[in-house]
Amino acid sequence: MHKDLLSEYDLEKPDYEAIFANAHRLKRLLKEGREHASLRGKTLGMIFDKSSTRTRISFEVGMYQLGGIALFLSTRDTQLGRGEIIADSARIMSRYLNGIMIRTFSQASVEEFARYASIPVINGLTDLLHPCQLLSDLFTIIEKRGRYEGLKIAYVGDGNNMANSWINAAAKLPFHLDLACPDGYDPDSAILCRAIAAAPAGVLLHRDPAEAVRDADVVYTDVWTSMGQEQEREERLRRFQGYQVNQQLLNLARKDVLVMHCLPAHRGEEITAEVIEGPNSVVIDEAENRLHVQKAVMELLMK
Numbered sequence: 614m615h616k617d618l619l620s621e622y623d624l625e626k627p628d629y630e631a632i633f634a635n636a637h638r639l640k641r642l643l644k645e646g647r648e649h650a651s652l653r654g655k656t657l658g659m660i661f662d663k664s665s666t667r668t669r670i671s672f673e674v675g676m677y678q679l680g681g682i683a684l685f686l687s688t689r690d691t692q693l694g695r696g697e698i699i700a701d702s703a704r705i706m707s708r709y710l711n712g713i714m715i716r717t718f719s720q721a722s723v724e725e726f727a728r729y730a731s732i733p734v735i736n737g738l739t740d741l742l743h744p745c746q747l748l749s750d751l752f753t754i755i756e757k758r759g760r761y762e763g764l765k766i767a768y769v770g771d772g773n774n775m776a777n778s779w780i781n782a783a784a785k786l787p788f789h790l791d792l793a794c795p796d797g798y799d800p801d802s803a804i805l806c807r808a809i810a811a812a813p814a815g816v817l818l819h820r821d822p823a824e825a826v827r828d829a830d831v832v833y834t835d836v837w838t839s840m841g842q843e844q845e846r847e848e849r850l851r852r853f854q855g856y857q858v859n860q861q862l863l864n865l866a867r868k869d870v871l872v873m874h875c876l877p878a879h880r881g882e883e884i885t886a887e888v889i890e891g892p893n894s895v896v897i898d899e900a901e902n903r904l905h906v907q908k909a910v911m912e913l914l915m916k
């Protein structure tokens with residue numbers, strides 16, 4: 614493992630497997646009520662430049678369950694928000710803390726932070742990537758299907774941070790990734806080109822959601838308007854018509870298809886209430902797994 618978790622691309626297949634095995638172990642220990650305080654006396658700083666429910670709670674509770682504590686550091690209340698430079702903040706925080714989780718806008722800022730920090734830095738979402746979510750999603754697929762190898766995963770909607778994270782993972786792991794995004798809302802082109810060249814199973818970008826979803830084992834979607842894009846919402850609502858995950862689209866997938874969404878969801882936009890509440894949806898288990906998978910990541914990076 615690298616010092617940090619900034620991108621899925623930093624992980625090789627054995628790293629993914631180590632995280633999933635550790636998450637499985639930690640989840641079992643928690644459910645059985647058994648001691649697993651492997652980070653006793655350690656402190657995680659959590660820098661938030663954007664809102665969060667799942668990421669904040671799962672990191673904070675996860676750290677507590679591992680015997681450590683987590684500090685919520687909103688940039689509204691720290692000197693980072695008043696322009697203190699990353700180089701100083703990262704070096705100073707490294708003297709107090711044992712690890713840092715950052716949720717912010719620019720991927721470059723997280724990478725700069727990690728360059729100056731002497732402690733592990735975990736990407737808790739940027740405009741470009743959301744690796745903690747991606748790891749929980751794959752872990753959930755393994756729990757439900759026993760494997761991800763050889764499965765067809767369809768991503769429908771915006772070519773955003775979640776789409777890019779899926780593409781990065783497909784560059785290293787043998788599952789088929791079929792994306793369908795409207796013209797003008799493609800994933801990051803450098804990430805896509807790199808993955809198309811490297812992917813062991815294959816990455817395909819379609820315009821037609823039906824092509825992506827046909828015979829899929831997993832149908833994944835995310836919001837049409839991500840954090841920071843609120844002023845584009847009206848335009849996006851128009852441009853994403855036809856990209857909704859609804860029952861009609863889902864009928865093209867395998868009968869036992871898993872419906873996934875990183876949440877928060879906008880029912881009636883990227884997904885219907887019927888589908889997200891339907892029998893194929895695993896979104897609540899997927900959200901729970903953020904806790905177990907992030908504990909596994911923290912243990913591997915901070916122990």
Ligand code: CP
Pocket residue numbers: 664665666667668669738746875876877
């Ligand atoms: N999926 C996810 O990262 O949720 P939050 O924005 O609530 O953290």
Ligand code: NVA
Pocket residue numbers: 738773774775835836838839840875876877
């Ligand atoms: N794409 C969404 C994911 C939220 C977890 C966003 O960036 O807002």
